[in-house]
Amino acid sequence: MSKDYRETHLGKHRLHDETLMLGYGYDPALSEGSVKQPVFLTSTFCFPNAEAGREFFDVVSGRSKTARNDADGGLVYSRFNHPNAQIVEERLAVFEKAEAGAVFSSGMAAISTAVLAHCAPGDVILFSQPLYGGTDSLFRKVLSRFGVSVMPLKDATDAAAMRADADAARAKGRVAMIFLETPSNPLASLADIGLAADIAKEIGAAQGHRPLVAVDNTLLGPVFQSAVANGADLSLYSLTKYVGGHSDLVAGAALGARAVVTPIRMLRALLGGNLDPNSCWMLARSLETVALRMGKAAENAVKIADFLAAHPKVKAVHFPTLAKPGGAQARIFARQCTGAGSLMSFDVGDRVSAFRVLDRLKIVKLAVSLGGTESLVCHPATTVHSGVAEAERLAIGVTEGLIRLSVGIEHVDDLLEDFRQALA
């Protein structure tokens, strides 16, 4: 009996994402029976005949009217498509509940290509705060050079505040995108994806073009939050973080409806940001364990957040499970997420105290990035958010005493002991 390697059901039973991550989209019969997909180290692919070459080019360049997906055509050239990328794109799309996906050579390549594909001079982007420092710099320092203006949302959890910002944005130009990062880096604050989708509809009715809702889903997806299932048009990832999960690769992805992803794929082919076969192979390996890793790290994180919140030297801990009961953050968390993930930040008052804690930690490593198996800390104000102007940084809560912590999968007792001695 032949098997369908894109089957998501056993009869009426929907297979779980954890199961699909082990085989979806890869047919061993195409690779000598190899249980794991080979790394396809080739820059280009032979066409079976000239007519097929013409047809494949129609698909990868977006001209085909009949192709359902990129794999409907054929393999052409590794800047456009290759088997290792297709496997990861299809698996990520299944997990996110999205129709299509595109992988990139970094999270920033995914974000910048998605924004450039869907915005034009004169457009306005509304965005939640805080954002990862790189995205913040792209928005505030680069996009204006291409005639795209950006406007921060005062409160991405409140309908009245978002409506007021939407009105102000419409006065500036066509609103092309509402961009949310939820949870945010480094404050782990939540923005309301469903609310943004409602506001996008209202803007669409008023200006005759519905803006896309794009969500940076790096911190919780695909395990604890599907941005697409919550109403986003685009779910963007730094795969460098939890999906890669071992701090050994840099990658990104854009997932969503085919009609939204196709222009991004087309621009990716021109800007040249497709991900290489080796990194794609590593990502497919990592997707097999992403639910296990994120689950274990999240369990550890709840215990560490509780420990830090009770510590006399810690002024504040920012983590979704500690949100004020009945408040907007707790409400959004309950509706939008199935877990809190393992990225948090905590405040020890000032830079001197923060540096002292960072320098004393022994198990937890001092490095930027997050989402790996090992726990990492950093000082956002002087590293990942140092490119954000000081006044803005303080206004969004990235203080001098703030430490960002990405909790890994070590034994939690060892991590607790490390924080106990570092804070002593």
Ligand SMILES: Cc1ncc(COP(=O)(O)O)c(C=O)c1O
């Ligand atoms: C939330 C978030 N989005 C995007 C990025 C950028 O990802 P990359 O470093 O893979 O380009 C990062 C990196 O830290 C991030 O934390």
